Amino acid sequence: MVNPTNMQGVESMLSQIRQYQDQAVQGVKLQSNELASSEISGQNGFANSIKSALQEVNSLQQTSKANRTAYETGEGIPLTEVVMSMQKSSLAFEATLQIRNKVLKAYEDIMNMPV
Secondary structure (H helix, E strand, C coil): CCCHHHHHHHHHHHHHHHHHHHHHHHHHCCCHHHHHHCHHHHHHHHHHHHHHHHHHHHHHHHHHHHHHHHHHCCCCCCHHHHHHHHHHHHHHHHHHHHHHHHHHHHHHHHHCCCC
16 A cells, blocks of 8 residues: 555655656746846746756755665664655656766757857
């Protein structure tokens, strides 16, 4: 049987991923005149978004490590919570890795375009 608390965590993570996707789609749909007028704030917004996303992934990994250590030392943490935190951190890291790969591929494609 699935624990409702764990499902809420999964739903929360899926909701956050959808929110990031929506933000990315909205960023692509900017008109060129909007982009020119908000160039500086857009760069800061993008940089801050990336920074906060990476900090969140780091936080998930640290929580996972702390839960695993607590379980191994015999503290009263349930195994299901340890496994869920490990899966969350793994999923977040894999998503970050895939995003990085897509960005690098796009950069390489742009650099290889004939001028």
